[in-house]
Amino acid sequence: xxxxxxxxxxxxxxxxxxxxxxxxxxxxxxxxxxxxxxxxxxxxxxxxxxxxxxxxxxxxxxxxxxxxxxxxxxxxxxxxxxxxxxxxxxxxxxxxxxxxxxxxxxxxxxxxxxxxxxxxxxxxxxxxxxxxxxxxxxxxxxxxxxxxxxxxxxxxxxxxxxxxxxxxxxxxxxxxxxxxxxxxxxxxxxxxxxxxxxxxxxxxxxxxxxxxxxxxxxxxxxxxxxxxxxxxxxxxxxxxxxxxxxxxxxxxxxxxxxxxxxxxxxxxxxxxxxxxxxxxxxxxxxxxxxxxxxxxxxxxxxxxxxxxxxxxxxxxxxxxxxxxxxxxxxxxxxxx
Numbered sequence: 657x658x659x660x661x662x663x664x665x666x667x668x669x670x671x672x673x674x675x676x677x678x679x680x681x682x683x684x685x686x687x688x689x690x691x692x693x694x695x696x697x698x699x700x701x702x703x704x705x706x707x708x709x710x711x712x713x714x715x716x717x718x719x720x721x722x723x724x725x726x727x728x729x730x731x732x733x734x735x736x737x738x739x740x741x742x743x744x745x746x747x748x749x750x751x752x753x754x755x756x757x758x759x760x761x762x763x764x765x766x767x768x769x770x771x772x773x774x775x776x777x778x779x780x781x782x783x784x785x786x787x788x789x790x791x792x793x794x795x796x797x798x799x800x801x802x803x804x805x806x807x808x809x810x811x812x813x814x815x816x817x818x819x820x821x822x823x824x825x826x827x828x829x830x831x832x833x834x835x836x837x838x839x840x841x842x843x844x845x846x847x848x849x850x851x852x853x854x855x856x857x858x859x860x861x862x863x864x865x866x867x868x869x870x871x872x873x874x875x876x877x878x879x880x881x882x883x884x885x886x887x888x889x890x891x892x893x894x895x896x897x898x899x900x901x902x903x904x905x906x907x908x909x910x911x912x913x914x915x916x917x918x919x920x921x922x923x924x925x926x927x928x929x930x931x932x933x934x935x936x937x938x939x940x941x942x943x944x945x946x947x948x949x950x951x952x953x954x955x956x957x958x959x960x961x962x963x964x965x966x967x968x969x970x971x972x973x974x975x976x977x978x979x980x981x982x983x984x985x986x987x988x989x990x991x992x
Contacts, residue, residue: 657707657719657748658955659700660759661686661726663780667951668703670711670719671958675968677975679710680951688738689728697741704747722748723958725759725950730783730798752961755795757785759953764913764946767956767969772910774899774941776892779916780864781808784895788903796895807891809918812884813866819880821846831880832873840869871923882925889929892919897937906938915946952976 658669663685670679681703688696708718722742729738739753761775774786774794782805783798797803820837822828824846838849841858852858874881892914900906912934918926922945934941946953952973959968 657704657722658951658958659722659724659726660756660949660951660954661696661700661724662756662950663687663727666700666703667949668700668707669951669955670707671955671972673962673964673968675959675964675971675975677972679707681706681710686726687728688726688734693737693741697738697745701745704745719748720750721958721961722751723954723961724751724753725756725954725957726753727756729753729755750961752957754957755783755785755798756950757783757795757798758787759950759957760915760946761785761787761913761953762956762960763948763950763953764915764944765911767966767973771960772903772905773913774896774903774905774910775913775915776896776919777916778808778888778892778914778918780810781805782811782891782895782916784899786899786903786905788905792903794899794902796899805891807888807918808916809864809867812870812888812918813863815884815887816866816870816881817849817863819884821850823880829880832876832878833870833881836869836873837866840865867918868921871921871925874925875923885923885925886929888918889926889933892930893933893937896934896941900938900941907940909940909942912938912941912943913946914943915950920945920947947978948973948976 658671660667666683666686668681669677672678683703686696724742726738729735735753739751742753743751757775757777760777761773762771764775765771765773770789772788774784776784783796785795787793798805816833816837819828819831820833823831823834834846838844838846841849843849870881870884874885896912900910931943934943955972959972
């Protein structure tokens with residue numbers, strides 16, 4: 657059983673020994689720091705029941721192994737706690753838990769040989785992890801600003817709002833964001849948007865809608881918006897290069913796997929900036945954008961654990977491959 661649980665959605669899939677997908681279900685976000693480990697895992701139960709039903713099983717899924725890659729599980733202690741809670745559910749004979757960044761990494765590297773590489777997820781937030789020779793691991797706490805993080809859709813929308821507010825009231829430099837952000841919601845001024853957000857007329861979650869607006873304004877040449885996008889590219893590359901250095905991989909050709917909603921969208925300014933900076937700081941890095949669902953990575957880790965045949969990997973990847981890449985579900989920016 658493969659589980660990929662993110663901030664906004666969760667995918668569960670039951671995988672056959674031959675790599676076939678016997679059942680698949682999707683649910684909401686997975687936030688154990690907010691609701692607690694027991695309740696967060698409990699929210700997975702309907703999805704597990706659904707994939708078991710699709711596979712023709714009237715009782716528990718009874719998987720040989722549960723491979724769970726989970727967002728908001730950033731520390732080894734959190735992984736250990738979630739492993740215990742999942743094991744108590746009895747959904748599989750054995751259980752492994754990893755941060756969802758490792759699912760992205762596994763989806764973006766090959767299925768033969770040692771799975772070395774670095775992955776950067778930039779979705780609602782940002783995170784990075786890498787695996788080197790001999791199974792060495794490099795990772796970051798990725799808890800937010802208190803752990804030194806900057807970036808992801810949430811940060812980008814907040815940064816855009818900050819600059820737009822200051823542009824309108826005169827504390828900051830002029831930027832088209834001051835017009836474009838309120839216009840997205842049918843409003844005229846930043847004051848109206850600030851009031852609507854503060855008084856709850858707009859749900860807080862709708863702030864994430866402003867990230868594509870930021871990229872559109874940046875693409876039109878606005879200097880403030882472009883600077884925010886450049887900062888995001890800098891953060892992505894900084895994390896990747898630090899991880900490569902920790903793993904002694906800067907001197908050899910190594911995949912740098914990019915994923916999450918912000919990076920998978922392939923915004924030209926951000927995509928080009930990341931490639932430019934990687935070429936300067938890690939010339940042998942091989943950037944790859946993964947567009948396949950992250951549950952693919954969790955399932956591949958499960959196949960690794962259970963010793964599946966080569967044909968199982970090919971079948972599984974074919975099932976999850978997007979239309980533009982039916983082989984692997986990855987795309988190198990240099991080949992786009």
